[in-house]
Amino acid sequence: xxxxxxxxxxxxxxxxxxxxxxxxxxxRADWLRALAADVAWLKSMGKDVILVSSGSIAxxxxxxxxxxQELPLEQSQAxxxxxxxxxxxxxxxxxxPHEITxxxxxxxxxxxxxxxxxxxxxxxxxxxxxxxxxxxxNENDTIATDEIRYGDNDRLAAQVAVTVGADALIxxxxxxxxxxxxxxxxxxxxxxxxxxxxxxxIEAMAGDGVSGLSKGGMITKLLAxxxxxxxxCAMAITEGSPNNPLxxxxxxxxxxxxxxxxxxxxxxxxxxxxxKTRGVVAVDxxxxxxxxxxxxxxxxxxxxxxxxxxxxxxxxxxxPDGRKLGxxxxxxxxxxxxAIKGCQSTxxxxxxxxxxRAAVIHRDDMAL
Numbered sequence: 279x280x281x282x283x284x285x286x287x288x289x290x291x292x293x294x295x296x297x298x299x300x301x302x303x304x305x306r307a308d309w310l311r312a313l314a315a316d317v318a319w320l321k322s323m324g325k326d327v328i329l330v331s332s333g334s335i336a337x338x339x340x341x342x343x344x345x346x347q348e349l350p351l352e353q354s355q356a357x358x359x360x361x362x363x364x365x366x367x368x369x370x371x372x373x374x375p376h377e378i379t380x381x382x383x384x385x386x387x388x389x390x391x392x393x394x395x396x397x398x399x400x401x402x403x404x405x406x407x408x409x410x411x412x413x414x415x416n417e418n419d420t421i422a423t424d425e426i427r428y429g430d431n432d433r434l435a436a437q438v439a440v441t442v443g444a445d446a447l448i449x450x451x452x453x454x455x456x457x458x459x460x461x462x463x464x465x466x467x468x469x470x471x472x473x474x475x476x477x478x479x480i481e482a483m484a485g486d487g488v489s490g491l492s493k494g495g496m497i498t499k500l501l502a503x504x505x506x507x508x509x510x511c512a513m514a515i516t517e518g519s520p521n522n523p524l525x526x527x528x529x530x531x532x533x534x535x536x537x538x539x540x541x542x543x544x545x546x547x548x549x550x551x552x553x554k555t556r557g558v559v560a561v562d563x564x565x566x567x568x569x570x571x572x573x574x575x576x577x578x579x580x581x582x583x584x585x586x587x588x589x590x591x592x593x594x595x596x597x598p599d600g601r602k603l604g605x606x607x608x609x610x611x612x613x614x615x616x617a618i619k620g621c622q623s624t625x626x627x628x629x630x631x632x633x634x635r636a637a638v639i640h641r642d643d644m645a646l
Contacts, residue, residue, distance in 0.1 A: 282528045285446035285512070287326040287407075290317075291435035292450050294332040296518045297365075303340035305333075305364075310372045312521035317412060318376035319525065326407045328442060329369070330415045330435040334361035362416070369414045379411045384418035385434070393590030397607065397643075400441050407442065436502035440509040443542040443642075447506045448527065449499055450518025455534035456496065458483050474537045476504050503536040509549075510542035543642075551645035553592040555605055557585025557612060559638065560596040569595070569603060569646060574637035577626065580619035587612045593639065595646075606644030609635045 282288060292313070299306055317327050335354055338361025344353055366382040373380050383403065389395040406413050415438050417431065432449060439447040459467040473480060484496040499515055506513045516533035520526060527533055539545070561569070565579025575595065587593060588611050595603045608615060615638055618629050623636040 282320065282325075282446060282448075282524060283323065285325065285444075287328075287442060287444040288320060288446045288448065289328045289330060289435055289439040289442070289444045289511075290448045290450065290524065291431055292329060292331045292333070292518065293431065293452070294336040295452055296450055297331065297333040298336040298340075303336065305337065305368055307368070307372075309519075309521055310368060313523065314369075314372035314376060314378075316522050316524035317373065318378060321376075321378060321410075321412070326442075326444075328403065328407070328413050328415060328438060328444070330431055330438055331365065331369070332416065332431045334358045334365045334416055337361035337364045358418075365416065366414060369412075373412060379409075381406050381411050381413050383413045383415045385415060385438075386418050393607070394588060396441065397590045397609070403438075403442050430498045432498040432502040433505065436505040436511075436513070439506050439511045439513075440546075443546060444506075444511050445538065445542055447502070447511050447513040448524065449502065449513065449515045450523050451499070451515050452517070452519065453496075453515070454517035454532040455515050456480075456483075456499070460496075469532065470534045472535050472537065473503075476500065476507070476536070507536050507539050508545065510538050510540040510545040512536060512538040546642075547645040550592065550606060550643065551604070553605065555585075555594040556591040557583070557587035557593045557608070558596060559583055559593050559608075559615070560600075561598070561603070563598050566597045566603060569644070572641055574641045575606070575639040575644070576623055576636065577615075577618040577621045577638055578623070580615070580638060583612060583616045583619055585612055595639070595644070604644060604646035606639035608639060609643075610638055 297306060297310065298304070320327050335357045338357035338359065339349065341360050342357055344357060349357065362382070362384070366380070370380045385399060389399050403413055417434055435447060435449065453461065455469040456473065457467040457469050461467040481500060484500045503513045513536040514527060514533050516523065516527045516531055559575070559580055560582035561575065561579045562581050565575060568579065569575060585593070587608060589608060591608055592605050593608050594605050597603050610618070614630060618626050621629060626634040
């Protein structure tokens with residue numbers, strides 16, 4: 279069974295029903311402070327932590343005095359606009375005593391569906407994590423419409439886990455795991471401790487959620503598990519309402535762990551290798567050797583560019599003899615890459631008029 283101490287990069291999903299009191303609509307400040315202590319504990323062990331948090335609409339509607347029934351889109355967006363600043367402030371206040379810096383990252387479904395936006399999101403999150411920051415990710419309910427929504431933070435959390443190459447995703451829920459049936463309705467329902475493979479029989483056991491504030495049910499959690507585990511990320515469902523839920527999970531609290539199907543980096547490189555290429559980049563002998571030793575592709579090593587491609591598109595990488603070495607995602611358009619090929623990275627800004635990135639294809643975005 280996976281444990282948090284085994285993981286290096288951990289994504290934690292927090293639902294509205296955990297963060298906001300169902301009756302009063304107020305923030306559960308004591309619970310949040312206890313969660314912050316858990317995050318600090320993980321950070322003290324050198325772990326990367328990303329929080330995916332609901333709650334902006336739930337907090338905002340209380341401030342605006344909106345009724346508890348389902349809100350129309352415009353009122354939901356207004357509540358999110360008011361609640362987002364309070365949600366970010368609450369996390370900042372809870373984590374500040376532990377000398378942990380936070381950042382608010384707002385995303386929509388389009389940010390992962392579009393390769394360029396996906397790379398932007400990945401680069402931003404990687405930079406924040408590298409600086410020791412704990413990103414607080416939420417769906418951008420202020421601008422998202424039904425057509426561009428994830429619709430639930432279970433799948434959003436799984437997408438974030440895939441984006442940052444996490445090896446553990448924790449869904450803090452109102453149930454303590456995945457059951458053979460809804461335990462509220464069926465007292466004979468049995469919880470799984472470990473699920474190694476999501477079979478059609480497992481899928482048939484998933485039912486709807488009963489939470490009054492959160493939209494996700496067990497079906498969405500299973501979809502999240504399929505997405506995360508296929509990308510090499512183990513996932514746990516555990517009861518989130520007690521204080522210090524992450525430490526409780528590590529100490530054996532009831533839960534269901536879904537086993538990762540592969541290493542995150544191996545899964546990502548397999549995904550890149552399966553893409554249809556949009557262009558070609560031919561490299562010299564020195565660059566080919568550097569790629570073989572795990573380096574990124576820098577402009578200086580590029581001899582030739584072919585194709586009409588955009589940032590984020592997959593390119594075939596050819597060696598000096600014309601043999602395909604692999605493929606990777608371009609950090610530049612075809613026009614930009616052609617302009618800087620053969621140049622030193624320090625010359626990029628003078629050529630393009632902006633600093634740009636040192637590598638044309640980063641090693642993390644490359645499959646050889």
